[in-house]
Amino acid sequence: MAISAYEQGLIKQAVLGDEASFEALIFSCKGKAYSIAFRYLGNKEDALDALQESFIKIYRHLGKFNFESSFDTWVYRIVVNTCNDMLKKSKKRLETFEFSNGKDQFTQKEIPDSDLLPEERLIHKEESAHILNCLEKIPIEQKEILILRDIQGFSYEEIGAILKCNTGTVKSRISRARQRLREVYVMEQK
């Protein structure tokens, strides 16, 4: 993928330790990166930790960027990997893998209201909360692909570049993930 001369220049300066160049480099992708981490980990504190850890890794290993993908794609890949690492370490997912016993598990979870966006609270509170709850109940690999495709809107090709797999694999993962999420959604509604 082509990378602009401007970005190349920023990368070169950042490799030499210029923090301002690094901040300019990440300006366009940090918002989306945070959004990915937030949806992945479910709360602001963990998402901020993951994001900072990701950018520190990127800063320290900028010399390893091989220009085979766009810089933003590389960032998102590292963020996804960092989130996966954090989940493995904390094993929080184990607490949320239990299927509903009829109670609304979302209200029992740790996500405070302050972590929901205003529109989620006021307009689509029940629906958004319900779908987020269902999302927490599918395997992390399936949640990951739905975050990238259905929430963040990456194309199949972009997802393939982020996750380093071909489009065929992306298709089959999306298919399985959507089927699984639908099963949970329908079951939760009963």
Place this chain on the structure above:
Amino acid sequence: MVQLEGKKMNCSEIRELMPLMVDDMLEQEQKEMVENHLLTCDACKQELESHLLIAGLLKELADVPLPEEFDANLRKKLQSLKPPAKKRNWIRYSTLAAIFLVGIFSIALYNDTNTAPVPPTEEFGMAATTMMTADQEAENPTQRMLKMAEPEVDEELNQYLELLEEMYKGKTYQVIGWTKESPQIYRINIEVETIMGTEAISKEAITYKGQDGVLCRTE
């Protein structure tokens, strides 16, 4: 049920294709099969509607705005990554220096048939009248070499060493030494250990060249 070249899909097969209908990612022929099936199958039609509903709900989960404090915190953290290199890396470099110099000392000891005269203790700030045992005498040349050969520490070299750490994560390797050929070019020699089978250990000496932020293996 419309048949295409004699092929007819049942509900189970149609449901397999439905998730990709959401993004219009089916082949044209598959898409037509699904659409034709849905004309006469309410159950599958409802299933597709639920897929579209769920995809819509996920899409409506807006981007979460980046908290304002993030930029300042990241800046602070980036700045904290650049302490005086010596202070940050004294453990690593003194350990590397010790390995390097113990090696030199061992060679020197092997080649030297006569015990080297103990240098004046004043050089190390020790009392001149201190009586030294054979062990203490043996330590002095090493201490002297450690002091004399304290490596020059800079950020660029440290970056290359960190790259090596990342590259050889999970593997056993040892930095044997390095040279600085010019202000921008470093040569770093490492030895990588690989376990062959159950007992044999293979060691491979590799040299890396670091230049302009890029680390390359050299032949």
